[in-house]
Amino acid sequence: MSSVSMNMFHKLFNTSSDESIRLLLTPAIGVLFVFWFVLLFIEKTKKKSLNSLPPGPKGLPLVGNLLSLDPELHTYFTTLAKTYGPILTLKLGKKIGVVISSPALAREVLKDQDTIFANRDVPEAAKEAAYGGSDIVWTPYGPEWRMLRKVCVREMLGTSSLDSVYSLRRSKLRQTIKYLHSQAGSPVNIGEQMFLTVLNVITSMLWGGTIKGEDRAGLGAEFREVVTEMTGLLGTPNLSDFYPSLARYDLQRINKKMKRLVPKFDGIFETMIDQRLKMGDNGAENKDFLQFLLQLKDAGDAKMPLTMTHLKSLLMDMVVGGTDTTSNAVEFALAEMMNKPQVMKQVQQELETVVGKDNIIEESHIHKLPYLYAVMKEALRLHPTLPLLVPHCPSETCTVGGYTIPKGARVFVNVWAIHHDSTFWENPSEFSPERFLDGKWDYSGNDFKYFPFGSGRRICAGTAMAERMFMYSLASLVHSFDWRLPAGSEKLDLSEKFGIVLKKRNPLVAIPIPRLSSSTLYD
Numbered sequence: 001m002s003s004v005s006m007n008m009f010h011k012l013f014n015t016s017s018d019e020s021i022r023l024l025l026t027p028a029i030g031v032l033f034v035f036w037f038v039l040l041f042i043e044k045t046k047k048k049s050l051n052s053l054p055p056g057p058k059g060l061p062l063v064g065n066l067l068s069l070d071p072e073l074h075t076y077f078t079t080l081a082k083t084y085g086p087i088l089t090l091k092l093g094k095k096i097g098v099v100i101s102s103p104a105l106a107r108e109v110l111k112d113q114d115t116i117f118a119n120r121d122v123p124e125a126a127k128e129a130a131y132g133g134s135d136i137v138w139t140p141y142g143p144e145w146r147m148l149r150k151v152c153v154r155e156m157l158g159t160s161s162l163d164s165v166y167s168l169r170r171s172k173l174r175q176t177i178k179y180l181h182s183q184a185g186s187p188v189n190i191g192e193q194m195f196l197t198v199l200n201v202i203t204s205m206l207w208g209g210t211i212k213g214e215d216r217a218g219l220g221a222e223f224r225e226v227v228t229e230m231t232g233l234l235g236t237p238n239l240s241d242f243y244p245s246l247a248r249y250d251l252q253r254i255n256k257k258m259k260r261l262v263p264k265f266d267g268i269f270e271t272m273i274d275q276r277l278k279m280g281d282n283g284a285e286n287k288d289f290l291q292f293l294l295q296l297k298d299a300g301d302a303k304m305p306l307t308m309t310h311l312k313s314l315l316m317d318m319v320v321g322g323t324d325t326t327s328n329a330v331e332f333a334l335a336e337m338m339n340k341p342q343v344m345k346q347v348q349q350e351l352e353t354v355v356g357k358d359n360i361i362e363e364s365h366i367h368k369l370p371y372l373y374a375v376m377k378e379a380l381r382l383h384p385t386l387p388l389l390v391p392h393c394p395s396e397t398c399t400v401g402g403y404t405i406p407k408g409a410r411v412f413v414n415v416w417a418i419h420h421d422s423t424f425w426e427n428p429s430e431f432s433p434e435r436f437l438d439g440k441w442d443y444s445g446n447d448f449k450y451f452p453f454g455s456g457r458r459i460c461a462g463t464a465m466a467e468r469m470f471m472y473s474l475a476s477l478v479h480s481f482d483w484r485l486p487a488g489s490e491k492l493d494l495s496e497k498f499g500i501v502l503k504k505r506n507p508l509v510a511i512p513i514p515r516l517s518s519s520t521l522y523d
């Protein structure tokens with residue numbers, strides 16, 4: 001307190017006629033001053049911590065923590081969180097990275113401050129892959145993103161659109177089961193087969209066609225390689241992102257590699273678009289997604305027009321975002337079931353009761369299979385397909401957990417760490433579908449202990465499609481066949497390989513043994 005104000009108080013009390021009041025008030029005022037000082041001190045310390053970044057490992061000058069990054073980012077970040085806590089900072093060259101590893105802080109980011117964090121820090125590789133980043137995944141939160149998401153969810157990925165194209169899913173999955181039947185007794189690469197199935201479902205929804213060619217297995221492998229390489233490049237730490245002034249030199253050749261991959265799909269998109277344009281509007285009632293998009297583009301909404309670039313990047317989102325995710329998730333689930341024969345047996349028993357061995361699965365059965373549903377949820381807990389989600393990026397400097405997160409930081413929400421945290425999950429590394437049988441957990445993004453599809457505005461746009469494809473495919477695989485490992489591979493490998501999309505380190509190769517009552521059921 002200043003000496004002037006002290007004097008004023010002394011004056012006030014010295015001139016008072018009531019001595020007893022003065023005696024009573026003086027100590028009270030003293031106490032008030034002490035309080036005032038304490039409050040001032042607390043406020044100051046609070047301000048100080050608000051202005052500070054979350055803790056994190058010490059970095060080197062210029063490069064920060066870049067040199068100590070482990071390629072398995074999800075487990076590396078989980079280990080770091082054990083030392084530095086559930087919110088930590090990494091200095092990635094010129095960029096600040098923040099890792100979030102607790103449900104409470106994930107809620108702060110994805111729910112309480114959803115609007116601020118609903119943005120993306122677009123990697124250079126994504127600009128190359130998605131026509132400058134003009135797709136749903138990478139467009140910043142705002143009217144353009146809203147328009148793209150609305151078009152996509154309403155016209156392709158919503159419940160009624162999905163219902164209307166069930167026959168496509170059915171026919172593509174039947175093709176796969178028939179193919180697997182033709183391979184009975186021989187080893188099959190499950191991921192490749194699932195990839196091709198999902199790719200064919202998606203392309204038939206997009207433009208009514210499938211990826212054509214004689215050699216089914218070869219085709220699956222070829223396209224999968226392209227998508228795998230694309231998602232791999234997207235997940236690779238890139239110097240061009242961490243030192244923007246170096247971006248034009250593309251030191252790791254990431255953009256160059258991506259440039260080589262994009263035409264593989266762009267060529268197909270161009271051909272399909274060309275064909276549709278030549279056909280013109282034939283007045284058909286059931287238009288495919290591409291016809292609908294071309295019409296929307298021509299209508300040219302004055303406020304937020306859909307351009308040809310938007311159109312192509314939406315196609316890319318569906319083809320890249322929908323295929324690798326679903327097929328890897330199904331591959332992990334089948335591998336975990338094969339590793340736990342009692343789980344496989346229970347699923348097959350459930351299918352026998354609901355569907356019967358004289359019958360094939362229809363999608364309408366999937367809601368009557370609670371144990372299989374628990375298997376799917378458990379597989380997505382143990383191996384969340386996007387272990388760090390798609391990184392979020394605050395559009396303004398803000399505070400999370402009492403720490404400052406600067407505008408433009410790259411925020412990784414480590415859903416893998418939360419799904420493996422023993423505080424919330426008993427024996428977290430064990431595959432145990434039983435933990436989901438009480439129906440308590442869902443993946444709507446409201447519970448921050450379990451959110452394999454993310455949460456908030458940027459939650460996966462394809463959840464409904466993923467759920468149907470996952471359940472329908474897995475049910476068909478295990479109802480139609482028993483699965484054995486090829487001779488010589490005694491133990492199933494369940495280890496993971498990090499990428500923006502998590503994969504099995506070693507592909508699941510297994511032998512199908514038909515189990516339905518008649519071989520005509522496979523036709």
Ligand code: HEM
Pocket residue numbers: 136137138149157317318321322323325326329380384385386389390391452453454455457458459460461462463465466470
């Ligand atoms: C097992 C399957 C799948 C899983 C586990 C999954 C999970 C996710 C996750 C975690 C995100 C990021 C959320 C965030 O950034 O906070 C995401 C985004 C997205 N997913 Fe999926 N996904 C799957 C399948 C699909 C399918 C089949 C499609 C479409 C055909 C799709 C389309 C998208 C799109 C467009 C986004 C970007 C959303 C945006 O930024 O607004 N996903 N997905």
